[in-house]
Amino acid sequence: EVQLVESGGVVIQPGGSLRLSCAASGFIFDDYTMYWVRQAPGKGLEWVSFISWDGGSTYYADSVKGRFTISRDNIKNSLYLQMDSLRTEDTALYYCAKAIEFYDFWSASDYWGQGTLVTVSS
Amino acid sequence: EIVLTQSPGTLSLSPGERATLSCRASQSVNSNYLAWYQQIPGQAPRLLIYATSSRATGIPDRFSGSGSGTDFTLTISRLEPEDFVVYYCQQYGSSPLTFGGGTKVEIK
Secondary structure, three states, X not given: OOEEEEEOOOEEOOOOOEEEEEEEEOOOHHHOOEEEXXXXXXXXXXXXXXXXXXXXXXXXXXXXXXXXXXXXEOOOOEEEEEEOOOOHHHOEEEEEEEEOOOOOOOOOEXXXXXXXXXXXXX | OOXXXXXXXXXXXXXXXXXXXXXXXXXXXXXXXXXXXXXOOOOOOEEEEEOOOEEOXXXXXXXXXXXXXXXXXXXXXXXXXXXXXXXXXXEOOOOOOEEOOOEEEEEO
């Protein structure tokens, strides 16, 4: 059974840094592109970043480019999101998600974690 | 950036009726890489349709997707009580990946 479990969400002050983690199991982790998607309270979905199966390619939304860094550890079956220079508008539930097709860079996401809440507030 | 506009914002229908949800892109979606997700309040999104018309594993056949280029549709042939939630479209053919604003299907 595929499982994605996010962790690391906290209440943090503007300007602070945070690292989110996503522990994956139930599939061959290093075969799949992985995604971070966020959802502000009461709002819609916003794609944040994705990383290819081998970690060689990464993409970011303009809203986080230069502040967030996605990475993965294929030995530990884990996905990460390093978040720096946090802003109040980064407050959201952060989901990690898995690509539906293996070795596919452009893919929909067939499995999602339950999310971890990041609150940026003074 | 490809902007996705979903309409209507809210769709009021009765159980057993047919629902037609629209997703319009500001420019052509590469390879018709358009997906639909369902989100129940308090839960993570669930993939329904990918590549415009392919049903994800375990999705009932009352859900179907169609379209091409800039105009895409999710159809629910006969609404079940559990279908009255929010639906999002997403294009994943080019960066940045983008989502539509969502359509809420409510009980009339």
